[in-house]
Amino acid sequence: MNKRSIGIPIQLMAIVLFGCTMAQQSDQARKSNVQFMPMESDNRIYYEPRAENIARIVASYLPESIATVERELQRPFVKPVQVKIFESADSFAAVTDVSKQEWGVMISGTVFLSGLVKTAPDDHIKALLTHELVHLYLQQRLGVSERHPTLPMWFEEGLAELVSGGSAMAMVTEPEATRAIMAGQHFFSDAAGGLVHPERCKYGLESHMFYRQAEMFVAYLQSLDGTKFQSLLLALADGHDFEGSWRSILGFSLHDAWQKFMGELESRARDPLNKERR
Ligand SMILES: [Zn+2]
Numbered sequence: 493m494n495k496r497s498i499g500i501p502i503q504l505m506a507i508v509l510f511g512c513t514m515a516q517q518s519d520q521a522r523k524s525n526v527q528f529m530p531m532e533s534d535n536r537i538y539y540e541p542r543a544e545n546i547a548r549i550v551a552s553y554l555p556e557s558i559a560t561v562e563r564e565l566q567r568p569f570v571k572p573v574q575v576k577i578f579e580s581a582d583s584f585a586a587v588t589d590v591s592k593q594e595w596g597v598m599i600s601g602t603v604f605l606s607g608l609v610k611t612a613p614d615d616h617i618k619a620l621l622t623h624e625l626v627h628l629y630l631q632q633r634l635g636v637s638e639r640h641p642t643l644p645m646w647f648e649e650g651l652a653e654l655v656s657g658g659s660a661m662a663m664v665t666e667p668e669a670t671r672a673i674m675a676g677q678h679f680f681s682d683a684a685g686g687l688v689h690p691e692r693c694k695y696g697l698e699s700h701m702f703y704r705q706a707e708m709f710v711a712y713l714q715s716l717d718g719t720k721f722q723s724l725l726l727a728l729a730d731g732h733d734f735e736g737s738w739r740s741i742l743g744f745s746l747h748d749a750w751q752k753f754m755g756e757l758e759s760r761a762r763d764p765l766n767k768e769r770r
Contacts, residue, residue, distance in 0.1 A: 526587050528576055536572060540579040546610050547577050549617055557622040557656075561629050564655045566722065567729040570632045571601065573625065580607035596620050598627040622656035633729045643734050646679050650706030654714070664704035670757045672697075678705055712753045717742070 528538035531547050534554065539547035554575065562568050578584040581592040584606035588597050595612075596605045603624040609617050627648065634642050652658065672678060679695040679702060697705070714721040720741050727737035738746065 526578070526583055537575050537577065539577040540583060540607075542579040543577045543607060543610075546605070546607070546617075549614055550575060550577060550605065550621060553614075553618040553621055557618060557625050560622055561625045561655060565626070565629055565651075565729060566726055567629075567633065569629055573603070573628065574601065575603045575605065575621070577605045577609075578607045583607065596624045598624050598631065601628065601631065603628055619656045619658050623652040623658050626652035626655050630728070634731060643728075646702075646706040647710060647734065649703055650708075650710030653703050653707035654710050658703060658707065661704065661707070663700040666704075666708065667761075669701060669704045669708055670761055672701060673705060673754070673757060674761065677701075709750070709753055712756060713742075713749060716749070716752070 526540060528540060531537040531539060531551060534551045536554065537547050537551055554573070558569065558573060578587070584590075584594075584604060585592040588594075588599060588604050590597050592606075592608075594606065595608050596603065598604070603621070605617075605620065605624070609620065612620075630643065630648060630651075653661070677697065679697060695702070720743070723741045724737055727741060728734065742749075
């Protein structure tokens with residue numbers, strides 16, 4: 493899958509923290525007076541009047557981002573994709589009711605991108621767009637939402653990071669994430685849905701650390717048996733529940749997978765050649 497480091501100046505990181513959040517509500521967007529214009533060249537994209545430049549960048553990446561999600565998750569989107577782009581962090585936060593520091597969110601079948609993205613490198617925008625499209629795909633396919641959490645948050649965010657080559661990879665290195673896990677600072681991998689309270693479900697971790705650890709664990713699950721992992725994704729895409737699909741397809745418990753993952757990290761930490769893999 494598409495993995496790369498995204499070079500972002502340290503100063504920029506401090507100002508424009510990457511963020512994606514699962515929506516905590518779905519009504520706020522409908523209350524807004526914000527006016528969006530449809531993009532002439534791509535009617536899947538709407539933008540606030542002063543966000544046209546961002547809209548053009550998003551439009552240039554949208555076909556590839558959609559293709560990436562459909563290729564990696566193995567099924568097409570079942571409904572049209574819609575992306576709305578705000579001119580500022582203020583209007584984004586007012587409409588979506590999420591933090592001004594967040595960069596994007598998916599609510600009720602629409603991807604919303606904050607005006608913050610205009611300060612980001614283009615490939616960062618592409619990663620964010622792809623990440624949010626994974627959420628949209630899962631919502632369309634599974635009905636995943638704040639009110640109907642059918643996937644553990646670590647799995648959904650880890651998968652979105654893995655597919656998109658997400659920005660957490662640029663913020664938290666694998667050795668940093670490994671050290672935190674070894675020190676007991678990690679998310680708890682259970683198979684229950686955990687989207688109701690996003691902060692709690694990050695298990696007290698800073699967002700980038702949570703996303704990075706989740707991506708590493710999901711990538712590890714894929715590495716254990718790529719064929720079975722693909723079968724799991726197909727089962728999810730066809731609307732089967734996570735726990736039942738895991739049990740019937742993977743053939744090992746989540747607890748065992750986590751213990752193996754910890755063992756793998758320990759061996760990597762002992763091998764100096766692997767310390768700075770990313
Ligand atoms: Zn996300």
